[in-house]
Amino acid sequence: MAASAGPEIERLIALLSKLPGLGPRSARRAALALLKRREQLLQPLAEALAVAAERVKTCSLCGSLDTQDPCAICDDRSRDTTLVCVVEEVGALWAMERASAFRGRYHVLGGLLSALDGVGPEALRVNSLVTRAMDEGVTEVILALPATVDGQTTAHYLAERLSNAHVSVTMLARGVPVGGELDWLDDGTIAQAMRARRPA
Amino acid sequence: MAASAGPEIERLIALLSKLPGLGPRSARRAALALLKRREQLLQPLAEALAVAAERVKTCSLCGSLDTQDPCAICDDRSRDTTLVCVVEEVGALWAMERASAFRGRYHVLGGLLSALDGVGPEALRVNSLVTRAMDEGVTEVILALPATVDGQTTAHYLAERLSNAHVSVTMLARGVPVGGELDWLDDGTIAQAMRARRPA
Numbered sequence: 001m002a003a004s005a006g007p008e009i010e011r012l013i014a015l016l017s018k019l020p021g022l023g024p025r026s027a028r029r030a031a032l033a034l035l036k037r038r039e040q041l042l043q044p045l046a047e048a049l050a051v052a053a054e055r056v057k058t059c060s061l062c063g064s065l066d067t068q069d070p071c072a073i074c075d076d077r078s079r080d081t082t083l084v085c086v087v088e089e090v091g092a093l094w095a096m097e098r099a100s101a102f103r104g105r106y107h108v109l110g111g112l113l114s115a116l117d118g119v120g121p122e123a124l125r126v127n128s129l130v131t132r133a134m135d136e137g138v139t140e141v142i143l144a145l146p147a148t149v150d151g152q153t154t155a156h157y158l159a160e161r162l163s164n165a166h167v168s169v170t171m172l173a174r175g176v177p178v179g180g181e182l183d184w185l186d187d188g189t190i191a192q193a194m195r196a197r198r199p200a
Numbered sequence: 201m202a203a204s205a206g207p208e209i210e211r212l213i214a215l216l217s218k219l220p221g222l223g224p225r226s227a228r229r230a231a232l233a234l235l236k237r238r239e240q241l242l243q244p245l246a247e248a249l250a251v252a253a254e255r256v257k258t259c260s261l262c263g264s265l266d267t268q269d270p271c272a273i274c275d276d277r278s279r280d281t282t283l284v285c286v287v288e289e290v291g292a293l294w295a296m297e298r299a300s301a302f303r304g305r306y307h308v309l310g311g312l313l314s315a316l317d318g319v320g321p322e323a324l325r326v327n328s329l330v331t332r333a334m335d336e337g338v339t340e341v342i343l344a345l346p347a348t349v350d351g352q353t354t355a356h357y358l359a360e361r362l363s364n365a366h367v368s369v370t371m372l373a374r375g376v377p378v379g380g381e382l383d384w385l386d387d388g389t390i391a392q393a394m395r396a397r398r399p400a
Contacts, residue, residue, distance in 0.1 A: 005265065005266065005290075005294060006255075006256070006266050006267040006268070006272065008248070008251050008252055008255055008256060008267055009252065009256060009265065009266075009267075011248050011251075012245075012248045012249065012251075012252050015241065015244055015245045015248050016219075016245070018233075018241055019216075019222075019230040019233055019234070019241075020226065020229045020230055020233050021221065021222055021226035021229060021230060022219075022221055022222070022230070026220065026221035028291060028294060029220045029221060029291060030219040030220055030221060030222070031252075032265075032289070032290055032291050033218075033219055033220050034219070034249065034252070035252060035256055035265055035290075038253055041215065041218055041219075042249055042252065042253045043249075043253050044215055045212075045215045045216070045249055046246055046249035046250045046253055048208070048211050048212040048215050049212065049234065049242055049243075049245055049246035049249065050246045050250075051208050051211075051212075052208055052209065052212050052231075052234070052235060052242065053238055053242045053243050053246055055206075055208055056206070056208060056209060056235055065205065065209065065232075065235055066205065066206050066209075067206040067207075067208050067209075068206070072206065089232070090205075090232055090235075091228060091229060091232050094205060094228060
């Protein structure tokens with residue numbers, strides 16, 4: 001980037017380009033869009049970020065993000081406290097909530113075990129999961145982890161660690177996604193869907 | 201988006217999703233990335249936006265954005281004041297500067313004439329361009345406008361408007377872009393490059 005914009009604009013572009021989904025070019029476009037729409041976009045975003053920086057906390061129970069602790073989900077008495085759904089990250093928790101397919105509580109691991117990236121169990125919220133599974137009247141722990149090598153390694157490890165907790169440990173079904181055309185699916189998904197076939 | 205994140209996070213996501221290049225899904229990912237990296241990303245971005253909102257101005261001479269007015273380019277005495285390069289937007293000005301192919305000054309139009317979108321000359325910085333071309337010892341106006349229908353319409357209109365200003369009006373060459381494989385170029389570009397062919 002040439003020094004045609006002042007250092008303040010350069011710094012804004014550099015920070016925006018660190019966001020996932022924005023590269024150097026789209027960060028410049030975003031900075032311009034912000035500077036063109038100051039009242040509608042730039043100032044509100046600056047304020048929203050300052051508010052988030054000040055108020056959003058990690059829930060001490062489940063590890064999710066909210067302005068209250070415990071978070072609104074952990075605090076919701078209408079939810080089933082016997083079920084705990086383990087997710088990798090807050091993004092996965094939000095995805096589960098959008099699907100409205102689960103009315104229990106969550107546990108955010110904060111990552112996946114990864115030999116390659118050197119992530120061991122001590123880097124994840126594993127101990128607090130085992131404690132919750134033992135203490136809180138939990139009957140089922142659902143491992144909603146990604147269908148990747150690291151996701152499955154982590155699921156196996158968690159199942160092992162939870163084996164003394166007197167809870168049933170389950171995982172999401174694998175198969176053909178809704179709207180999935182067989183033509184476009186990878187072989188692994190088709191093989192899984194075939195192995196897990198059920199009466200029509 | 202379910203109400204699983206608090207209203208502060210929802211508002212942050214809604215604002216981020218208005219940035220060009222970010223949709224609802226990538227805005228959620230960006231919000232999470234920000235909340236995970238508070239010291240390194242969230243707070244610096246909040247501050248950079250606040251600084252930009254306060255300090256960045258539109259240059260009263262050329263229409264570019266800078267913290268000073270006149271902007272650093274208009275204020276740079278080493279630049280050739282006889283040349284004015286007309287660009288659609290500040291993003292195009294930055295692109296020209298990155299290319300380091302022009303050492304004169306700029307004029308940011310603020311858009312293109314568009315019959316479809318109802319943009320007429322009065323919505324653009326046309327009059328100030330004509331005034332500059334007449335008053336400031338300018339000898340050449342280079343129209344660096346996009347090679348689109350609106351860009352060419354605007355270029356023709358500006359050439360007409362500048363016909364009494366005793367300046368030569370030029371435009372960027374059209375042809376094969378650097379690295380352009382003929383196989384992958386559109387017919388229009390190839391035809392232009394053929395018409396504008398020159399001795400090898």
